[in-house]
Amino acid sequence: MQSFTEENYLKIIYHxxxxxxxxxxxxxxxxxxTKPASVTDMIKKLAEKGLxxxxxxxxxxxxxxxxxxxxxxxxxxxLWEVFLVDKLNFKWDEVHDVAEELEHIRSxxxxxRLDEFLGFPKSDPHGDPIPDKNGRFxxxxxxxxxxxxxxxxGTITGVSQHSSPFLKHxxxxxxxxxxxxxxxxxxxxxxxxEILVAEKQINISREVAKHxxxxxxxxx
Amino acid sequence: MQSFTEENYLKIIYHxxxxxxxxxxxxxxxxxxTKPASVTDMIKKLAEKGLxxxxxxxxxxxxxxxxxxxxxxxxxxxLWEVFLVDKLNFKWDEVHDVAEELEHIRSxxxxxRLDEFLGFPKSDPHGDPIPDKNGRFxxxxxxxxxxxxxxxxGTITGVSQHSSPFLKHxxxxxxxxxxxxxxxxxxxxxxxxEILVAEKQINISREVAKHxxxxxxxxx
DNA sequence: TAAAATTTTTAGATTTACCTAAAAATAAAA
DNA sequence: TTTTATTTTTAGGTAAATCTAAAAATTTTA
Ligand SMILES: [Mn+2]
Ligand SMILES: [Mn+2]
Ligand SMILES: [Mn+2]
Ligand SMILES: [Mn+2]
Numbered sequence: 001m002q003s004f005t006e007e008n009y010l011k012i013i014y015h016x017x018x019x020x021x022x023x024x025x026x027x028x029x030x031x032x033x034t035k036p037a038s039v040t041d042m043i044k045k046l047a048e049k050g051l052x053x054x055x056x057x058x059x060x061x062x063x064x065x066x067x068x069x070x071x072x073x074x075x076x077x078x079l080w081e082v083f084l085v086d087k088l089n090f091k092w093d094e095v096h097d098v099a100e101e102l103e104h105i106r107s108x109x110x111x112x113r114l115d116e117f118l119g120f121p122k123s124d125p126h127g128d129p130i131p132d133k134n135g136r137f138x139x140x141x142x143x144x145x146x147x148x149x150x151x152x153x154g155t156i157t158g159v160s161q162h163s164s165p166f167l168k169h170x171x172x173x174x175x176x177x178x179x180x181x182x183x184x185x186x187x188x189x190x191x192x193x194e195i196l197v198a199e200k201q202i203n204i205s206r207e208v209a210k211h212x213x214x215x216x217x218x219x220x
Numbered sequence: 221m222q223s224f225t226e227e228n229y230l231k232i233i234y235h236x237x238x239x240x241x242x243x244x245x246x247x248x249x250x251x252x253x254t255k256p257a258s259v260t261d262m263i264k265k266l267a268e269k270g271l272x273x274x275x276x277x278x279x280x281x282x283x284x285x286x287x288x289x290x291x292x293x294x295x296x297x298x299l300w301e302v303f304l305v306d307k308l309n310f311k312w313d314e315v316h317d318v319a320e321e322l323e324h325i326r327s328x329x330x331x332x333r334l335d336e337f338l339g340f341p342k343s344d345p346h347g348d349p350i351p352d353k354n355g356r357f358x359x360x361x362x363x364x365x366x367x368x369x370x371x372x373x374g375t376i377t378g379v380s381q382h383s384s385p386f387l388k389h390x391x392x393x394x395x396x397x398x399x400x401x402x403x404x405x406x407x408x409x410x411x412x413x414e415i416l417v418a419e420k421q422i423n424i425s426r427e428v429a430k431h432x433x434x435x436x437x438x439x440x
Numbered sequence: 441t442a443a444a445a446t447t448t449t450t451a452g453a454t455t456t457a458c459c460t461a462a463a464a465a466t467a468a469a470a
Numbered sequence: 471t472t473t474t475a476t477t478t479t480t481a482g483g484t485a486a487a488t489c490t491a492a493a494a495a496t497t498t499t500a
Contacts, residue, residue: 088333
């Protein structure tokens, strides 16, 4: 069994590995809000436990065992987020920190029953997929809104940033999961994007457009 | 804010103080499954934080601040137990260990919303009262079944033992919360008690009768 | 490819929550 | 009221997860 802290490391490494195959010490340190020296210590420990493969100075990768453990935590995190939003009426920008704690509660029974209670949801309040109890989930294929061209349309199905200010901002703009959007213009000057959503024309910054994930209706 | 460990100490001290005013080091050690020397260390720390009053060799008592913190954890523990039983269909003998972890999740918002979601329950699956958000709750007055005389009757409203084997045993005997019982005989030989429950005559050991709490219909 | 910059690791400490063994205080028994 | 038993505390140490400062390796730049 892993400690609370080890679980956090595994999850962070898992998420970082979605972007780069070899996860760097500094990247982990930044995410976990600690110093690189501490990360090196923990990596050694995880390597001894067979949860990561580690070659000095070459970064880490999760072993199958480590990946399994990480996915298990991701599953718990996302199921709890669904619980908080669907049952306790939290907003999608309020759930992250609490889920960060709840994900470490260890009881297989608890999470299976929670899954059932929630109706076996397939994705969390941010559109992220929820692994099933065997750790399997469909690799969803998103396009970043920023990558769409003028005339392209699609549905908002995810966000790649979970900070409260960002999510509150989207909410205010009416850009929530499931909304249909169409790109009507891209401003040369600052790269901001003009989109049509709910029959309204709005302008969003490049920065915002980068973090909205669209399941495309196909290019125009 | 208190650590996970400090919270456990506060809760244990609170429960022990329900029986004896001055809580002893050894009693805490036994409950918390640690050594008396470790308890002394922790008590000193809690005293420094103003959570307990401590006089060397004289045991501890919770300060108002400490009591408040302890009641808060008890509230969380019991609300989570209600959640597990009412919403996730756990049995009353299965909830304790998980609640032991869940009680440490810190988010005021979470617990208030959970309370509301559960319909502001007044007691947990074992009949124990749930403090409101200000820490107030009615001191329920129970009589131990063992203290009833022949002919006395009442309703099962609590248990003073939460171990799974004990609770499973009660379940099997049909002795669950809310059941009406009447004492029909007390065996001289072993002190076992014959009771009438759901129109059936059953015999329970002294040991069992000691841990069943009755709200009496009045003596006969 | 040598110098400079960056990344990562080691060495040595600190803090928290434990432990064992032994000493000190208190309570119970003789 | 001694002696004995029990309870509690102190002293000194360990393991987990962190830190700072400095050394070593790797990567980038010139
Ligand atoms: Mn976490
Ligand atoms: Mn999420
Ligand atoms: Mn606990
Ligand atoms: Mn209970």
